[in-house]
Amino acid sequence: MSKIGVPIEGFSDFSRQVAAEGAVLLKNDDHTLPLKPAEKVAVFGRIQYDYYRSGTGSGGSVNVLYTTNLIDSLLEDKTVTIDEEVLEAYQTFIKKQPFDDGGGAWAAEPWFQEEMPLMDTFVQQASERNDKAIIVIGRTAGEDQDNRAEKGSYYLTDKEDRMIRLVTTYFDRVVVVLNTSNIIDLSFVESYDPSSVIYTWHGGMEGGRAAVDVLVGHVTPSGKLPDTIAYQLTDYPSSQHFGSDVQNHYVEDIYVGYRYFETFCPDKVRYPFGFGLSYTTFEVNPKPFQYDATHQQFRFSVTVTNTGDVSGKETIQLYVESPQGTLGQPAKRLVGFMKTRLLAPDETETLEIKLSLHQLTSYDDSGVTGFLSSDVLEAGDYLFHIGTSVRDTDIVYDENKQPYHLRQTIQVRQAEEALKPVTPFKRMKPGKRRADGTYDCLLEPVPLRQQDINKRITDRLPEALSFKDTTYTLQDVLNKKITLDDFIRQLTDEDLAILVRGEGMVSPLVTPGTASAFGGVSDRLLSLGIPVGCTADGPSGIRMDSGEKATQVPIGTLLASTFNPDLIEALYRYEGKELIQNEIDLLLGPGINIHRHPLNGRNFEYFSEDPYLTGIMAIANVQGIRKEGAHAVAKHFACNSQEQSRNQVDAVVSERALREVYVKGFEMAVKEADLMGIMTAYNPVNGHFSASNYDLNTTILREDWGFRGIVMTDWWAHMNDPVNQGVPSRAHTDHMIRSQNDLYMVVNNYGAETNRAGDNTLKGLQEGTVTRGELQRSAKNICRVLLELPVMTRKQVFRDDSGLIPSQSGVVNHPLLTTQPLAVSNETITTFNVNETKAYRMYVTYTSTGDALSQSAMTIKLNDQVVATAQANGMNEIAIKQKLPKVTLEQGTYTLSFDVQKAGIYVKEMIFIPVD
Ligand code: BGC
Numbered sequence: 001m002s003k004i005g006v007p008i009e010g011f012s013d014f015s016r017q018v019a020a021e022g023a024v025l026l027k028n029d030d031h032t033l034p035l036k037p038a039e040k041v042a043v044f045g046r047i048q049y050d051y052y053r054s055g056t057g058s059g060g061s062v063n064v065l066y067t068t069n070l071i072d073s074l075l076e077d078k079t080v081t082i083d084e085e086v087l088e089a090y091q092t093f094i095k096k097q098p099f100d101d102g103g104g105a106w107a108a109e110p111w112f113q114e115e116m117p118l119m120d121t122f123v124q125q126a127s128e129r130n131d132k133a134i135i136v137i138g139r140t141a142g143e144d145q146d147n148r149a150e151k152g153s154y155y156l157t158d159k160e161d162r163m164i165r166l167v168t169t170y171f172d173r174v175v176v177v178l179n180t181s182n183i184i185d186l187s188f189v190e191s192y193d194p195s196s197v198i199y200t201w202h203g204g205m206e207g208g209r210a211a212v213d214v215l216v217g218h219v220t221p222s223g224k225l226p227d228t229i230a231y232q233l234t235d236y237p238s239s240q241h242f243g244s245d246v247q248n249h250y251v252e253d254i255y256v257g258y259r260y261f262e263t264f265c266p267d268k269v270r271y272p273f274g275f276g277l278s279y280t281t282f283e284v285n286p287k288p289f290q291y292d293a294t295h296q297q298f299r300f301s302v303t304v305t306n307t308g309d310v311s312g313k314e315t316i317q318l319y320v321e322s323p324q325g326t327l328g329q330p331a332k333r334l335v336g337f338m339k340t341r342l343l344a345p346d347e348t349e350t351l352e353i354k355l356s357l358h359q360l361t362s363y364d365d366s367g368v369t370g371f372l373s374s375d376v377l378e379a380g381d382y383l384f385h386i387g388t389s390v391r392d393t394d395i396v397y398d399e400n401k402q403p404y405h406l407r408q409t410i411q412v413r414q415a416e417e418a419l420k421p422v423t424p425f426k427r428m429k430p431g432k433r434r435a436d437g438t439y440d441c442l443l444e445p446v447p448l449r450q451q452d453i454n455k456r457i458t459d460r461l462p463e464a465l466s467f468k469d470t471t472y473t474l475q476d477v478l479n480k481k482i483t484l485d486d487f488i489r490q491l492t493d494e495d496l497a498i499l500v501r502g503e504g505m506v507s508p509l510v511t512p513g514t515a516s517a518f519g520g521v522s523d524r525l526l527s528l529g530i531p532v533g534c535t536a537d538g539p540s541g542i543r544m545d546s547g548e549k550a551t552q553v554p555i556g557t558l559l560a561s562t563f564n565p566d567l568i569e570a571l572y573r574y575e576g577k578e579l580i581q582n583e584i585d586l587l588l589g590p591g592i593n594i595h596r597h598p599l600n601g602r603n604f605e606y607f608s609e610d611p612y613l614t615g616i617m618a619i620a621n622v623q624g625i626r627k628e629g630a631h632a633v634a635k636h637f638a639c640n641s642q643e644q645s646r647n648q649v650d651a652v653v654s655e656r657a658l659r660e661v662y663v664k665g666f667e668m669a670v671k672e673a674d675l676m677g678i679m680t681a682y683n684p685v686n687g688h689f690s691a692s693n694y695d696l697n698t699t700i701l702r703e704d705w706g707f708r709g710i711v712m713t714d715w716w717a718h719m720n721d722p723v724n725q726g727v728p729s730r731a732h733t734d735h736m737i738r739s740q741n742d743l744y745m746v747v748n749n750y751g752a753e754t755n756r757a758g759d760n761t762l763k764g765l766q767e768g769t770v771t772r773g774e775l776q777r778s779a780k781n782i783c784r785v786l787l788e789l790p791v792m793t794r795k796q797v798f799r800d801d802s803g804l805i806p807s808q809s810g811v812v813n814h815p816l817l818t819t820q821p822l823a824v825s826n827e828t829i830t831t832f833n834v835n836e837t838k839a840y841r842m843y844v845t846y847t848s849t850g851d852a853l854s855q856s857a858m859t860i861k862l863n864d865q866v867v868a869t870a871q872a873n874g875m876n877e878i879a880i881k882q883k884l885p886k887v888t889l890e891q892g893t894y895t896l897s898f899d900v901q902k903a904g905i906y907v908k909e910m911i912f913i914p915v916d
Contacts (some may be wrong), residue, residue, distance in 0.1 A: 003581045005548030010573040015553045018571050019203030019210030022558035024223035025277040032173045034217025035080045040130040042083035047138030050099045051576035052202045054540050055181035055604035056109050057143020062541035062552040068208030079216040083130050105856035107144035115159035127170035139180040146601040146643045148154040149696035157187045169194040181604035201558035204907040220279045220312035226560035227595050228258045229271040242597040245645040250653035253427035254660050258390045259330035264441045271404040275389035276318050277820045280308030288398045296357040303350045304717030306343040314894035315339045315563040323380025326368040328429040334612045339564050361412045365655040371411040379409045402665040419695040420449035420655045421686045444652045454723045462647040464773035465489045473529030488776050491834030496775040497761040498522045504746035506869040508885045510534035511583045513546030513869050519750040519786050539589025545857035545901050546869045560607035565620035566615040572624025579630035579701035585789040586677050588633050592665040596641040611661050615668030622673040631789050638663050640681040647682040676709035694721035694733035710785040712743040734764025742778035750883040801884045807892025821909035830896040834889045842884035848905045850874035856904030861897045872905045
């Protein structure tokens with residue numbers, strides 16, 4: 001029996017553990033937390049009920065069996081006594097003013113929920129009845145909806161501000177819980193001085209219970225900040241160059257997050273990167289480091305002792321301070337970390353962090369070191385800082401009390417210039433060292449592209465495999481009867497053009513409600529044994545717009561805050577099991593872009609401002625899924641640093657910053673976890689759209705890193721000319737293939753074979769903008785991955801035929817089903833009679849609102865049984881007709897109705913055409 005929609009046992013419980021481990025305690029005066037048994041507590045803020053489990057958009061759309069909020073979890077837990085008057089006031093308020101989801105449409109949910117106004121006397125009296133207060137502040141944001149520098153988004157609303165002011169005025173002990181997807185303004189910490197502040201982020205479906213586990217001390221907090229919290233939003237170095245509709249210059253270069261603050265202006269930091277408190281204390285004793293010259297490896301040994309009186313975990317962080325040299329370096333850069341096990345009071349653990357010398361390299365994109373386009377180590381002293389946040393560190397020397405000293409600059413690896421900007425701009429660089437150890441901030445011109453991209457592409461055109469008319473199957477390759485080349489040879493140009501089209505969303509060829517079907521999307525490809533692979537969002541659990549249920553895990557930022565890759569790998573093993581059970585081959589996650597600026601709406605899907613932490617988390621995620629047989633697709637390659645104009649805004653960024661920061665996490669996942677899937681971003685990088693960017697998808701990804709998997713576009717992405725840029729279009733699959741982005745996601749269901757979307761692949765073959773060899777190369781990439789996916793051995797279930805739908809009997813006075821379209825609408829239930837048992841092909845015509853990348857979905861029901869799911873992206877209200885699966889209807893009465901899963905889709909007509 002199919003187990004689609006049945007969550008894996010134990011998964012949600014485990015995700016509760018993870019959610020608790022990712023909570024970051026920022027302030028805890030007078031041991032206000034944990035709440036003690038029998039303490040009386042008043043809980044303020046409506047988010048105690050409307051507790052967020054994820055950000056919005058594709059990365060948050062998991063249908064869950066249940067969710068948990070903070071107040072019910074506190075009541076269920078029973079450690080403390082909850083003030084009933086305050087509780088009832090919120091219950092009454094929420095009844096009057098329920099949660100506003102903006103109507104449920106794409107990107108319509110507001111960032112905040114209107115707070116209950118508070119009166120002085122109400123709070124004052126509550127303070128007389130209770131020992132402590134909790135205030136819950138919530139925020140969301142997401143895909144297509146950046147946060148804004150406004151009240152209600154990055155800043156508190158007036159009502160929230162007043163709530164914190166009043167509660168901190170009357171209560172001595174106040175805990176502020178931040179149930180937010182992004183970091184928000186924390187100036188209330190100075191203004192109102194609450195005793196405790198804790199980020200619980202969005203913890204997935206078990207987030208409420210997990211937060212309570214921490215608040216009452218069942219779990220000692222051990223999360224650390226994956227981002228720097230500055231005093232002002234404008235302090236972030238990218239602030240001046242964020243949010244354009246056209247082009248953002250990455251002026252801060254490699255100085256993202258703490259790399260900027262620690263180097264130039266540490267005093268702008270409210271809470272440093274890597275910071276997080278515990279209910280216990282630790283003594284940290286690093287030993288002198290050892291260097292093994294033969295293997296070029298450092299060993300750092302650190303003993304950590306729990307010196308407090310409750311159990312807890314501590315994370316040891318290793319930063320390098322490289323010599324400034326000619327390139328310029330951040331004052332500190334994370335190069336390793338390790339978390340202890342749960343240490344009982346007085347217990348000690350010795351941690352050993354290994355670090356290879358090569359991990360300390362920098363990329364020279366100007367030739368200033370004498371080694372252009374190389375990974376280099378510049379001569380000088382390399383200082384290692386070990387501690388419990390980027391700020392709280394000690395310098396560690398070797399046994400002779402020396403730092404690591406490199407006498408001569410060395411070239412560790414010669415790469416080749418790739419992906420340089422063509423637009424001149426200036427980037428930050430440290431200048432003179434000041435007396436306090438920080439640096440003046442200079443600007444230097446960014447090295448621009450020198451190589452001839454056209455020559456590079458034409459010199460490296462793959463030779464076409466000659467055509468051979470055979471009928472091998474992909475299983476013959478699996479069984480090693482023939483080579484993959486032999487298999488690909490027999491594909492015609494038409495076959496190849498179809499193979500590079502994915503269908504979706506909600507394809508009837510794969511698990512209902514998922515993002516795409518790819519591979520055997522035509523009868524002929526299927527007959528050659530190419531199976532139909534299934535992809536689904538991602539990253540916080542499986543999204544099935546058919547309404548099927550799955551487990552929702554915490555957001556990426558919370559996962560990174562655990563600083564615990566073993567835990568994340570274990571979590572994603574559960575995810576892998578759930579993918580296999582739901583017949584899904586590829587999860588569209590993890591999201592591994594860099595938190596360049598706090599306002600990016602999708603930061604919640606991504607891990608951190610730091611590329612190393614991002615890479616380690618990505619590896620854990622990818623490996624966890626793979627250990628259960630499914631695979632991950634890391635996204636969005638590259639520089640999806642904002643949602644504003646995400647399908648056109650050009651990221652203008654130096655090659656060094658790209659390699660050291662923005663694509664580093666991808667590189668780590670490719671090299672260390674053999675990542676098999678990558679999704680390109682919507683945006684261009686240095687003028688070339690990611691989905692048709694040759695240097696990104698070929699020079700760096702394949703040739704430099706050795707990636708052997710599949711590259712897919714983001715859904716309905718644009719491409720432009722890999723050489724001349726030109727006008728972007730969704731039809732430019734010729735350019736896509738040329739860059740070695742293998743697969744276009746997505747064309748309409750049943751549309752791959754007929755090229756209904758009208759792409760340029762075959763035209764490009766005729767005109768020479770793409771060659772058969774290039775198409776074959778992408779076909780090989782796709783088939784190579786399919787060979788390793790579970791679908792290769794899974795019995796395929798196609799849902800193109802929903803089979804017999806039983807009729808209701810009895811009623812006869814309804815219109816007879818004919819071949820005329822039925823006029824329908826979202827709300828009406830249409831009744832009709834069928835006078836002869838027959839198979840029909842269904843077609844639905846609908847319009848949708850929203851922009852071109854918005855997503856909405858509905859299920860279509862006959863006699864209350866779901867027979868199809870229809871999905872739409874914004875079409876400017878132009879009606880489209882979508883082919884749906886077949887159904888067999890028997891004599892009798894039927895009702896036709898629609899269940900909107902995601903608002904924004906409006907049905908107009910349904911038609912049932914008899915099939916032979
Ligand atoms: C998002 C992707 C997502 C895809 C499929 C796009 O809008 O950017 O991250 O995987 O939709 O839902």
